[in-house]
Amino acid sequence: MIGFRSIGMALGLLVASLLTASAAETGDWQEVLAKARGQTVYFNAWAGDTQTNDFIDWVGREAENRYGVSLRHVKLKDTAEAVTRVVAEKAAGREEGGSVDLIWINGPNFLTMKKQGLLFGPFASHLPNWRFVDIADKPSNLVDFTIPVDGYESPWRMAQLVFVFHSARTPLPSLPKSMKEMLGWATEHPGRLTHPDVRNFLGATFLKQALYELADDPKLLQTPATEETFATVTAPFWAWYDKLKPLLWQGGNEFPNTGPAQKQLLSDNEIDIAISFNPSEAAVSIQNGTLPDTARVYVLDGGTIGNTSFVAIPFNAAHKEGAMVVANLLLEPEIQARAQDPMTMGNFTVLDLDKLDAAQRQLFERPADAVGLPTNAELGTALLEPDPSWMTRLVAEWQMRYVR
Amino acid sequence: MWLSFAPVLTLTVLGIPIALGLAFTLMPAFGIFAAIGGTELSLDSWRALFSAPGFAIALILSLTTGLAATVISFVLAVGFCAMAAQSAFVQRLRRWLGPLLASPHSAMALGFAFLIMPSGWLVRFVSLFTGSTRPPAELVTVQDPSGIALIAGLLLKETPYLVLMILAASSQIPVRQILASARALGQRPAAAWLKAVFPQIYPQIRLPIFAVLAFSLSVVDVAMILGPGNPPPLAVMATLWFSDYDLDLYYPASAAAILQLLLVVACIALWWLAETPLAGVGRRLIERGGALKGQATVTMLAGAAAILVGGMGLASILGMALWSIAKTWRFPDILPTAWQMSLWLDRGGQILSTVVTTALIATLSTLISLALALGCLENEQRQGLRPGKTALWLLYMPLLVPQIAFLFGIQVLLIRLRLDGTLFAVVWAHMVFVLPYVFLSLADPFRALDPRFAASAAALGAKPLRIFLEVKLPLLARPILAGVAVGFAVSVGQYLPTLFAGAGRVSTLTTEAVTLASGGDRRVIGMVALLQSALPWAVYGLALLLPLLLFRKRGDLSR
Numbered sequence: 016m017i018g019f020r021s022i023g024m025a026l027g028l029l030v031a032s033l034l035t036a037s038a039a040e041t042g043d044w045q046e047v048l049a050k051a052r053g054q055t056v057y058f059n060a061w062a063g064d065t066q067t068n069d070f071i072d073w074v075g076r077e078a079e080n081r082y083g084v085s086l087r088h089v090k091l092k093d094t095a096e097a098v099t100r101v102v103a104e105k106a107a108g109r110e111e112g113g114s115v116d117l118i119w120i121n122g123p124n125f126l127t128m129k130k131q132g133l134l135f136g137p138f139a140s141h142l143p144n145w146r147f148v149d150i151a152d153k154p155s156n157l158v159d160f161t162i163p164v165d166g167y168e169s170p171w172r173m174a175q176l177v178f179v180f181h182s183a184r185t186p187l188p189s190l191p192k193s194m195k196e197m198l199g200w201a202t203e204h205p206g207r208l209t210h211p212d213v214r215n216f217l218g219a220t221f222l223k224q225a226l227y228e229l230a231d232d233p234k235l236l237q238t239p240a241t242e243e244t245f246a247t248v249t250a251p252f253w254a255w256y257d258k259l260k261p262l263l264w265q266g267g268n269e270f271p272n273t274g275p276a277q278k279q280l281l282s283d284n285e286i287d288i289a290i291s292f293n294p295s296e297a298a299v300s301i302q303n304g305t306l307p308d309t310a311r312v313y314v315l316d317g318g319t320i321g322n323t324s325f326v327a328i329p330f331n332a333a334h335k336e337g338a339m340v341v342a343n344l345l346l347e348p349e350i351q352a353r354a355q356d357p358m359t360m361g362n363f364t365v366l367d368l369d370k371l372d373a374a375q376r377q378l379f380e381r382p383a384d385a386v387g388l389p390t391n392a393e394l395g396t397a398l399l400e401p402d403p404s405w406m407t408r409l410v411a412e413w414q415m416r417y418v419r
Numbered sequence: 420m421w422l423s424f425a426p427v428l429t430l431t432v433l434g435i436p437i438a439l440g441l442a443f444t445l446m447p448a449f450g451i452f453a454a455i456g457g458t459e460l461s462l463d464s465w466r467a468l469f470s471a472p473g474f475a476i477a478l479i480l481s482l483t484t485g486l487a488a489t490v491i492s493f494v495l496a497v498g499f500c501a502m503a504a505q506s507a508f509v510q511r512l513r514r515w516l517g518p519l520l521a522s523p524h525s526a527m528a529l530g531f532a533f534l535i536m537p538s539g540w541l542v543r544f545v546s547l548f549t550g551s552t553r554p555p556a557e558l559v560t561v562q563d564p565s566g567i568a569l570i571a572g573l574l575l576k577e578t579p580y581l582v583l584m585i586l587a588a589s590s591q592i593p594v595r596q597i598l599a600s601a602r603a604l605g606q607r608p609a610a611a612w613l614k615a616v617f618p619q620i621y622p623q624i625r626l627p628i629f630a631v632l633a634f635s636l637s638v639v640d641v642a643m644i645l646g647p648g649n650p651p652p653l654a655v656m657a658t659l660w661f662s663d664y665d666l667d668l669y670y671p672a673s674a675a676a677i678l679q680l681l682l683v684v685a686c687i688a689l690w691w692l693a694e695t696p697l698a699g700v701g702r703r704l705i706e707r708g709g710a711l712k713g714q715a716t717v718t719m720l721a722g723a724a725a726i727l728v729g730g731m732g733l734a735s736i737l738g739m740a741l742w743s744i745a746k747t748w749r750f751p752d753i754l755p756t757a758w759q760m761s762l763w764l765d766r767g768g769q770i771l772s773t774v775v776t777t778a779l780i781a782t783l784s785t786l787i788s789l790a791l792a793l794g795c796l797e798n799e800q801r802q803g804l805r806p807g808k809t810a811l812w813l814l815y816m817p818l819l820v821p822q823i824a825f826l827f828g829i830q831v832l833l834i835r836l837r838l839d840g841t842l843f844a845v846v847w848a849h850m851v852f853v854l855p856y857v858f859l860s861l862a863d864p865f866r867a868l869d870p871r872f873a874a875s876a877a878a879l880g881a882k883p884l885r886i887f888l889e890v891k892l893p894l895l896a897r898p899i900l901a902g903v904a905v906g907f908a909v910s911v912g913q914y915l916p917t918l919f920a921g922a923g924r925v926s927t928l929t930t931e932a933v934t935l936a937s938g939g940d941r942r943v944i945g946m947v948a949l950l951q952s953a954l955p956w957a958v959y960g961l962a963l964l965l966p967l968l969l970f971r972k973r974g975d976l977s978r
Contacts, residue, residue, distance in 0.1 A: 089924055091934065094664070103831050108835075126664075268564055275940070277939075414473070
């Protein structure tokens, strides 16, 4: 554990030192603000979650009031839609004036865009609020899927794998606390466990989490997978999954398409455990009525994978200044505090609370009466994402083995 | 004079995006895609496609579900219409066609999924008697491996569509007289309809059947909701690859899209080839006279199944409507246990502007399509042209090629023209899909119009324009209105074209519904799905009412 945490931190420090060098030029931030005024920023973001959509709406009003930047939420079903759009623009030779200004991006899409030279940056280092970002205890703010962020994306919310359950129907002590126990539990309760489709990032994360726990030497996951390491490291995982699959919901032949679709199955009583990347999932779902008051979340004993959600700016964005202003706004302490409120999104902050003044810190105090909200202690320390090569191979191999 | 521009304009509107779109599908299928570094001709795309996990099953799944959905919906639609000829009750059921036709595929599929899933409405009714409090874990309904749920979901939309097409075609035939003669020869009403009316209608509905066939073979949204996922049908597989973050998947995706096109062409050819021997058998049976063994039973069953399908469709919509005002609705409750109107009250205003945009795009694309279609048909008739095969295939292209494949080409074109993200671009992209449906709905009734009406009017000294406006249009009022209703509904249901042409900036009810469906709040999905259906309902209502109002004094036209 400590081993790869320190690798992440070392990487983080390296990147951070590079970033502070360029952050010295923040004198031109006033110029950015001036150019941004009056711009319309097209924020391409997954829109499957009403809470997040409402939050983006609210951020838009703040951006207008504070900086004269008008924010338009381009609603995506899948982040790759925005990537495809930028590719289409590149194919059409539009090197500037592109239609996508800001993308809520995830690891694999980030990797693709960075590799294809489709991103603008480094810009995150130029953001004044960068100084609040936690780069010591939240290494995933600097390293996305083990790929250094290098200032090409700016963090906006923390995510950690949690399992959602009905405490009234299935009390916590009866639930599995590790992926190994998951198999025994599924044997006793056939058909009541599933995971999202492996093409979905949450489904892939379920597999990664299991791989982490079942691998003999999880440290290898922080380095790119080779033919050899992949075969040896994943062997116990496949043995485990072969036994688990027929015990899953619908005999392991079908999987819910997304995390929310899986949550609906939990709500419909079809399954007993659902996976989520939001520690406040139960609290927020109770709040909006999609789960009963007795919904709770828990993490596995060995810890669960955590990561950071980022925003990035395409190379040809028409309103780069406005996009930077919005990225900076997303890091404002008040905005981060609001995002963390379970009444809105309940997302844990990417900021280092020690870097804030007392008044700002107070904004982050969690409501004592919020039902279903885990404490930081309950969440434990987040595990680092494996190198992306593991996920790609794992999903491909899964499909080779289990797609009829 | 100006009329001869109509075909040119139509071909431009449809041809350019299709040609470009196809080019952008063909090139990556053979390795060429400069934007992501593909510069050399190769067959790697095909190798990757053929070796993809589950490819063979995906292909077979597409074929079986596509063909089954088409054949069954055709049989059910014919059964329903035959029953309608003998039963006033079935006749009256026709008015329920509107809601079914108008609801977009995705909205209906979401409702249907709720109906049949293990924790869905049907099982909840069953558990009233069994008393179970948990859904049966062993029950597999939605997303079953053989695609039965997908076929059933497709029937919900396709059966009513074919019924409407048969009804529209009927207006060109003296149905009552033919039925009366056939009955005078001793045939029961359903048999009379099948033997004497249907053979005259079939040629007119052949194109709609092909559209249904092409759609069923390449459907994406319904298949994502109701079809199996491991592997999914070929079109879904291609769509997922096209929108994958791994841009290398663009190559097998393009190959799959081309294969999908070949698949559709092959199935249409198959259907065409099967027509002649089947028609021969049918003719012999009809000529033999007398009653057919089992015919009445088969017709009854098909008709009853059609009614059942219609009922399921309506229940699907009702389920979504209930969800939009449900607060708590958990298994095994038949009805929500707590209600709320807050969704409608809080989000009503926000969503109103989306409703307006949706209606505006649908109205513009349908009206322009109607003008172009009528212009082409009238031009064809005045010039004495026979409908050309090439033009017909071009018209078909948007319905044959998987949308995602050539929409990328449209997107690149629009970006080059700096038109992406505009309302104009979205209307154009919608027309690519609306125009074929409007044209297909109109072409046969227009061509089947008895030329003696026009000849009589001309003999009385009327100019061609006047004949067109005062003779042909009123005579065609019903097919025209049906075409408008279909076009409007098609536009409202478009997801990918709106997204691609609108650069995601133009949001309609359908883009809202699909993005929300990727989340999981069934209440919000229910509200948007209901609105998605309600808008075209209004237009269908008008399409049914207008002939009655317009032709109150001309009895035969209003029927």
